[in-house]
Amino acid sequence: MRITKILNNNAVVVLDGDEEKIAIGAGVGYEKKKKDIVNKAKIEKLFVSKESEKLQQLLLRIPEEHFMIAEEIIAYAEEKLGTQLNDHIRIALTDHISFAIDREKQGIHVKNKLLPEIKVLYKKEFEIGLWAVQLIEEKCDMKIAIDEAAFIALHVHAMKIQDGDLHEVVRQTSVLKDMVQTISDTLGIKVESMDIAYERLIHHLRFAIIRLKENEQHTMDEEMIQMIKRKFPIAFDCSSKVAQKLSSQHGIHLPEDELGYITLHIERLRNM
Secondary structure: OEEEEEEEOOEEEEEEOOEEEEEEOOOOOOOOOOOOEOOHHHOOEEEOOOOHHHHHHHHHHOOHHHHHHHHHHHHHHHHHHOOOOOOOHHHHHHHHHHHHHHHHHOOOOOOOOOHHHHHHHOHHHHHHHHHHHHHHHHHHOOOOOOHHHHHHHHHHHHOOOOOOOHHHHHHHHHHHHHHHHHHHHHHOOOHHHOHHHHHHHHHHHHHHHHHHHOOOOOOOOHHHHHHHHHHOHHHHHHHHHHHHHHHHHHOOOOOHHHHHHHHHHHHHHHOO
């Protein structure tokens, strides 16, 4: 394999047969020039990316250290999750981490409003995010807010799926936050402070949205729904307000039997 382009000391573009690939490894491009034979012993990762040109541009633009930090995080995430992440994460996560480090150096701290939901919905990914934050702090000798762990968790979760869409993950999480906020405002309680009940509620709401998207529904007979309405009027009124907000703000329509199940979760919250 011969080098066709030096991206930085740790990344080069090589010609492997008739195929162009990106070779990644500590020092793989150090003191090398175009047409040199690459030292295979230094190659840690060799891959063809559909977005190869974008990745090459990114590697030319950001500090090498940021790229190597992102590579460590990706490797750690794949090991902990036991799966290979979508190739796009090399662009999305590396760019995000580099920007986050630059931001923090300038004293610009961005809050993640979805932090409580992310911690519950994506526990493994959030743990990876916490590990990543610690790594960045050690490598860059700086303090990083916990909010960054949540941002990284979203990237990792989205890239677990081959055609993962970060915007869709953020949208669904934002919808869940709106639902929980409506319940909190209606009942006059801080739902987030009730850890077990909060987890049960948010997991149910998440799967309710997924079921609607996939045209699957819980089935509750009419007699049971009417009994729930009579027995838990405050909780049912609350679930109805959640449904109204979902419909008006997000175009998501909850069927009545789903409201029955949500009512039961809300009633449990009221009695915690």
